[in-house]
Amino acid sequence: MTQGVSYRLIFDAWMEWVTQLAISPGKQTELAALAGSGMVSFTLRLPGAMVGEGDSWLSKPTEDRRFSSADWAAWPFNAFARAHMVAEDWWLEAARNVPGVPKRTEDEMQFLIRQMADTWSPANIPWLNPTVISRTVQSGGFNFLQGIKNWWEDLDRLLSGAPPAGTEAFVIGSTVATAKGKVILRNDLMELIQYTPVTETVFAEPVLIVPAWIMKYYILDLSRENSLVQWLIARGHTVFMISWKNPGHRDRDISLDDYRQAGVMAALEAVGRVLPDRKIHACGYCLGGTILAIAAAAMAREHDERLASVTLFAAQTDFAEAGEMLLFLDERQIGLLEDLMWDQGYLDTRHMSAAFQVLRSNELIWSRLVRNYILGERDQMTDLGAWNADQTRMPARMHSEYLRGLFLENRLTAGRFAVNGRVVALRDIGTPFFVVATERDHIAPWRSVYKVALFTDTDMTFVLATGGHNVGIVNPPNSGFGSYLIDRRRQGQRYRDPDSWAVGAERRTGSWWVAWQAWLEELSAAERAPPPGMGAPEHGMPPLGDAPGTYVLMP
Incomplete structure (x- = not known):
């Protein structure tokens, strides 16, 4: 009934804030003074706003997206918008620096206040929204x-x-996920797709992409014009992609480590059969990047040197600053989700x-x-919107382990994440890293993604791209959209905090795909090789069918 949200967390945060504010006369006095000054300023600038003076508020469209239309600059709508923003700022200030209120509760309250402010914005009220009024008059x-x-x-x-x-x-296989290839491996958790080469020769080292299993893989193979897969193979890369199974009730006991073993490690083994004695460029997106980093650390511990490089797209390895996703995640919330998943065997798509x-x-x-x-x-x-609507479920055991072990306890960078009974460390990884974050990512905030630099000591190129968690990653060079910051840290160089990094990084226009492909080429052998055959029939791994396979079609 609550859609998986523990409302006790919200109630407790609210009561703690109200109780502490009630016994803080200094904060009350400060808020009263702020309200008074805000009302005086609003009143004094009201006449100018009525006659459209240039120095009055909202005489030009504001950066606030709710009021970015030029219609909001006209009277009286500019007054409605300014009154709302003044009230929102006051409430946000009321949640800050209240004596006795922990920082976590303060952040929770600011999040809740922003949600309420978004709800009661005049932009959502038809008779206060000038665009709605104008449209209504025009259309009768x-x-x-x-x-x-x-x-x-x-x-x-x-x-x-x-x-x-x-x-x-x-349509999957017709409009999206159209790159030609074969499914060369299928197990209870994933299918491995090998894409058909389109160049006479290819780079010797293949690329293995590990997408997140929160959503389906084909975000990286959307329409032909914005498919990362097709862009890579057109430049001579041999590309393999994992397509995860959409779990159901029977898959409730699939663990996080199963995704490492039956996913990443099984795929690496299969690629090794197709291309023996070749190192592999491994790439992980979001949660797929997290499990790839864990797998790479475990491989480094065992002196497994099959990886030529590791690339992470919007993937976190440290979760101490994982943004607003962490605000309402504690034992009570996880307990509620575990009860819900125990009944279903998975986390339903609507909750995610x-x-x-x-x-x-x-x-x-x-x-x-x-x-x-x-x-x-x-x-x-759009193709990206259609992909976003094609959602997947999360196995109960895996999701519980993921939330507890990584989000809540942050074991990976705390030195407490074990693989096969022994702790792994990101610092053991010696292969070069290419890490991509996006400026407006609400799922994997870029400063959180950047923290991989704090826990590794290898050559690392870090990119901060414009856009959000999906749009910033799916940004082909022909889109003419965006820019990115890029800088390289050599092995042994001292750590720089994210803000210092951003000041010193180089700004480039266009898509970061170009920089990544150049980086892959730099780490690849100079000699090109003939394209490999599809699958490895001689090793008992013949092609099983055409891409995009069957798992991606599972409802």
Whole structure:
């Protein structure tokens, strides 16, 4: 009924803040003074806002996305927007520096206040939103009728379990996930895809990509024009990709280490059969990057030298600063999720989706509701949006181990994460790293991703790209979008904190894909080789079928 959210956490945070604020007269006096000065400033600038003076607030569109439209610069809507922002700032200040309130509770309260502010924003109230008023006048109210139609259609799809409107245009294997290849390995957890080369010769060292199992793999093989897979093979790389199984009730006991053994290690073994005695460029995205880092540390401990390099896309190895995902994650929340997963055997897709949307509620919830159900518009579905709607489940045991061992206890960088009964250390990894983070990542904040530099001592290139967790990664060179900071730390150089790194890094325009491919080429042998055959029939591993395989089609 609560969609997996422990409301006791919210209630406890609220009560702790209210109780401490009630016995803090100094903070109360400060807030009263702030409210008074805010009201005076608002009143004094009100006449200027009424006549559109250039120095009055909101005479130009604000950087706040809720009020970025030029319509909000006109009276009286500029006053509505400014009053809302002043009130929001006051409430956020009320949650700061309250004597006796721990930093964690302070962060929780600020998060809750932002959620409430997003909910009650005048942008969400039709008669206070100038864009809605203008559209209503122009259409004679037809926008509301169209909005009701959109709402009814979405409700019908939700109740029937159908995907969102527009996703039917993106068909796996036809519109998206179209790179040619063969499934060369299948086990109870994943399929391994080997992609067909398109060049006469290839780099000797293949690339193995480990995507996150939170979502399906083909975010890296969307439409032809923004497929990282197709971009790599066009430049002479032999590419392998893991396609994870969508777990069900029977998979409840799959562990986090199963994803390492039956996923990463099984894939490395299979690639080694196709290309014997070749080192491998391993790449992991999000949670796939985390498990790849764990596997690489365990391999380094055992003196397994099959890796030529390690690349991490928006992947965290230290979770002490994992952002807002950590705010309401404690024993009570994990206990509730474990009870829920015990009943189902997995974490349902709607719980993961709801958590990610709340992190960006203004963009992913309220703005969308206004556009679709009040303005009567329809968001044009994209290949990335269709992929985002194609969600997967999480096995109960794995998700519990992941939340406790990594998020809650941060064992990997604390020296307490064991593989096969022995602790592993990222510092043991001697292969070069290429690490990509994104500026607006709410799932893996870039400063958290950067902390891999604190726990490794090898050659590392770090990239900070514009965009978010998905858009910042899926950014092909032909998009003409974005820029990135890049800098290289040589082995043995002293550590720099993330802000110092950002000051000294080089800014480049365009896609970071180009820099990564150049880095891979630098670490590869100069001699090109003939393309390998598909699979390894001589080792009992013949092709099992065409890409994209069967696991990606599982509902």
